[in-house]
Amino acid sequence: MPVVDDLKKxxxxxxxxRKDFAVLKIQTVSQLAQCDPxxxxxxxxxxxxxxxDPCVWDVFAAAIHQARTGEALNWWVFTPVRKAxxxxxxxxFR
Known part of the structure; x- marks a missing residue:
């Protein structure tokens, strides 16, 4: 049975x-929901x-937020948090 790629949703x-998640061995939304950006x-x-690029953190934070809550916010909503x-x-993280 093939694995459904729900991350692309x-x-x-x-x-x-998705390539970054592959490197990190994250394959599902439920797995992502357990992660920390x-x-x-x-x-x-x-x-x-x-x-x-620090914006990668913003994308991770947005994706984890959606995985946990179902709320799909744009990644740049998390940029002010990172910049603060x-x-x-x-x-x-250098």
Whole structure:
């Protein structure tokens, strides 16, 4: 029986994010709902050896929010949260 790719139903998950999720071994929305955007962002950088654009965190946060709540917000809704954390030093993933 083939695995249904329900991740592609999420508003902010396009081909690039699906590739990131593949690297992170996330295959389902229910699996994603158990994740933390900080942990995913940090792990993606470790797995790829590449510094990721901070907007990747925004996309992860939006996708996790939708996976948990069903509410499909645009990724840029989470940008001010990240930027505030960058300002106060609680978002430092280099």
């Amino acid at each position: 999420l508003r902010n998950v396009g081909p690039a994010t 900080d942990e995913l962002y940090s792990r993606l950088q470790s797995e790829t050896g590449v510094a990721q 954390r960058q300002q106060n030093g609680t978002f430092d």
